[in-house]
Structures are given as C-alpha cells and as structure tokens.
Amino acid sequence: MSRVLIVKFGAIGDVVMALPAAYALYQREASNSQIDWVCGPVVAPLLACYPWVRTIVADDRAILKGSAAERVRALARLWRAIGGVKYELCATLYYDARYRMVTLPLRARRKVMLSWTDRKRALLMGRHHTDEYARILLGLEDGERPLGLAPVRPENLPGSPLIRTGTRPxxxxxxxxxxxxxxxxxxxxxxxxxxxxxxxxxxxxxxxxxxxxxxxxxxxxxxxxxxxxxxxxxxxxxxxxxxxxxxxxxxxxxxxxxxxxxxxxxxxxxxxxxxxxxxxxxxxxxxxxxxxxxxxxxxxxxxxxxxxxxxxxxxxxxxxxxxxxxxxxxxxxxxxxxxxxxxxxxxxxxxxxxxxx
Structure with a gap:
C-alpha cells in the first residue's frame, strides 16, 4: 500500500475541489493508497467525514501569520507528525514557495508543488480545478486529464439541525x-x-x-x-x-x-x-x-x-x-x-x- 501526503490547509472551497482528485488517487491501486492530509482546524471536521482520509491538523495561522517563535513551534509539531513517515508522493497544493518549509524534513519518492512556470504543475485557466488537481496528483499528461470528476459525498453526516415542518420549500x-x-x-x-x-x-x-x-x-x-x-x-x-x-x-x-x-x-x-x-x-x-x-x-x-x-x-x-x-x-x-x-x-x-x- 502506497502512502500519500497532501498539504492543503484550506480554504474550504479549495479542499472540496481537491477531494475528488485525492479519492481518485486513493482508488487507483488495488490495495488503495493511504491518504494523509495536512489541514488547518477549520476544514478538519469536513475531512473527518471521509474515512479514507487521515487528517494531520496543523496550526496554519501560526505557521503563516504568527511570530517567528510561534512559527517555529507550529512547524516543529507538524514535522514530528510527518517526519518519520516515508511517502510515495507528497503534494503541496500551493504556488507560494513559503509552503515548501511545511514538508522540509519529509522523505518522499516524489514531491509535487504547484508552479506558475511549469504547465504540468499549474491549474490551467478554463479547466475545472477538480480535474486539474487530479491531473497533477495522478501525474497525467494534458491529453490524459480526467474530465468532470463528480464531488465526493461525505459519509456519516449528522441529522439536519433544522426539522422541516409542512411542505414549504x-x-x-x-x-x-x-x-x-x-x-x-x-x-x-x-x-x-x-x-x-x-x-x-x-x-x-x-x-x-x-x-x-x-x-x-x-x-x-x-x-x-x-x-x-x-x-x-x-x-x-x-x-x-x-x-x-x-x-x-x-x-x-x-x-x-x-x-x-x-x-x-x-x-x-x-x-x-x-x-x-x-x-x-x-x-x-x-x-x-x-x-x-x-x-x-x-x-x-x-x-x-x-x-x-x-x-x-x-x-x-x-x-x-x-x-x-x-x-x-x-x-x-x-x-x-x-x-x-x-x-x-x-x-x-x-x-x-x-x-x-
């Protein structure tokens, strides 16, 4: 079983659009991949609705906007969680080079990060972000890109917080x-x-x-x-x-x-x-x-x-x-x-x- 690390703290929409690509990667091998996902506390409850995702919650606010000391402490905690694991793929779904430090000590056979200059690692304009995430995560060429990956429905949702009465829409x-x-x-x-x-x-x-x-x-x-x-x-x-x-x-x-x-x-x-x-x-x-x-x-x-x-x-x-x-x-x-x-x-x-x- 191969192991994959995805780094996508948020925002909610970006995480949702990346989920079908991660699910396609999870299903690609007969034995399935282990999907580890570094996320922020805001989207962690959403990812917890998907049993095939193992969430690694990081203090993204401290890492991105904290003081130097806060940044070091948050990164150290994250590095302890991922540093001893060997991954087949590490995908950092950001363009900003500052995110490279998140996976600095990580061992991975292949590391991927979004790029403004490399077409193979860019979310191309006019194409759906979900399909583009899948093309990048699966390592596909342009002509092989998946089309129209449907959203992945969450599992184990609670009951509706508002009880409906009558037939009003x-x-x-x-x-x-x-x-x-x-x-x-x-x-x-x-x-x-x-x-x-x-x-x-x-x-x-x-x-x-x-x-x-x-x-x-x-x-x-x-x-x-x-x-x-x-x-x-x-x-x-x-x-x-x-x-x-x-x-x-x-x-x-x-x-x-x-x-x-x-x-x-x-x-x-x-x-x-x-x-x-x-x-x-x-x-x-x-x-x-x-x-x-x-x-x-x-x-x-x-x-x-x-x-x-x-x-x-x-x-x-x-x-x-x-x-x-x-x-x-x-x-x-x-x-x-x-x-x-x-x-x-x-x-x-x-x-x-x-x-x-």
Missing part, C-alpha cells in the same frame, strides 16, 4: 464568505442588499429562508433584521452545515466556501459569479447553475489565480439581478421536486446564453 442563502485567513475577496460577493431583497421575494412565494455561514460572516446578520429568516450563521459545524444543505431544496450563494459544501450534498445550487470563471469552480454534478454576470465586459474574468483587476463598482456581480435569481430558484425548486435532473449550466444575464459544462 427551503432555500438556504450564504450572503457573506469569500474571505479566509490570507485575504478578503469582496469582489466575489453579490451585494448583501440583493440577498435581503431576494429573501423578501422568496417570502412572498411562501418559501422558508435560512441564512448560513461561518463565524466570520456574522457581519451580514443585521442586514436581515425584521425579516422572518432562520439565522444559522456561525451556529453550525461543517458536518451540520452539510446536513442542513442536504435537507434543503436550493442553495443561493456566490463563489465561496458554502457553494462547494453544497456541491457535495444533494441540494440544488443557484450561484452568482463575476470576476471568477464558473467553468473552473461550479460543482460538477446535476442541478447546479451559475449566473455569470459581466457579459460584454472586456475585463471578465479578471481573476488570474493571484489578483483581481482594479475595480470600484463590481459591475459584473451587480449585473445579476434579484429578479433573475428568483426566477432560477423557482425553476430549480420545480425541477428538484419533479425528480428531473439537469447538467451543470452557466447562464449569462444579458445574452441569456446557456452553456452546459
């Missing part, structure tokens, strides 16, 4: 996110005022509305004051969040962690994109839809994997109207409840072009 909104320890990607967020208007429109259609997100998303809660939403922001563990989504009809959010969590459940997804390309991020399963704003904008997509173009108005995200989202949510509810399935799709507001992924 349930829609979960994740109005914040797009922020992690290293940066705040505000340009990826659909305006919170639009989420408030969406919630009001859904109430008029007798839809139950639930707010979801992490503790860092509490800033969005006051915007919904006076609306009969069920506020679960900052109140759920990641497994509980997955259980809630699995027991809901539709999730509406932008390019952020909850979008990818929704992708590994059965909930229908209506997502809003602008500066990032949905073709590389929309979960590759049925009943997922991306509304990609900015049709006709010369700058879209402006995110190159590291930075965004200077932008003051976030016009691509604002081009997606509340009315358009309401319409797609209603369609998704009808579609799900009738038992119909549709492939992942991208819709652009101005031209109403629909492309299947």
């Amino acid at each position: 349930r829609v979960v909104l994740a109005p914040a996110g797009a922020k992690n320890m290293m940066r705040d990607d505000a340009l990826r967020r659909w305006p919170v005022e639009n989420y408030v208007a969406l919630a009001s429109a859904l109430f008029e259609r007798d839809v139950e509305v639930v707010l979801a997100g992490g503790t860092g998303d509490l800033w969005a809660v006051p915007y919904f004051e006076g609306l009969a939403v069920t506020d679960m922001i900052g109140k759920l563990t990641l497994p509980e969040m997955l259980a809630l989504l699995d027991d809901s009809d539709v999730m509406v959010t932008h390019d952020t962690g909850p979008l990818h969590l929704a992708g590994i459940t059965g909930v229908g997804i209506v997502s809003i994109f602008g500066p990032t390309d949905p073709r590389g991020r929309l979960p590759q399963r049925t009943n997922t839809l991306a509304l990609w704003g900015g049709e006709g904008f010369a700058c879209r997509p402006c995110y190159d994997g590291r930075d965004y173009a200077p932008c003051l108005h976030n016009g691509c995200m604002r081009q997606v109207s509340v009315e358009m989202v309401v319409r797609e949510v209603e369609r998704m509810i009808d579609q799900k409840r009738s038992g119909r399935s549709m492939p992942p799709r991208v819709v652009t507001p101005e031209s109403t072009v629909v492309a299947e992924l």
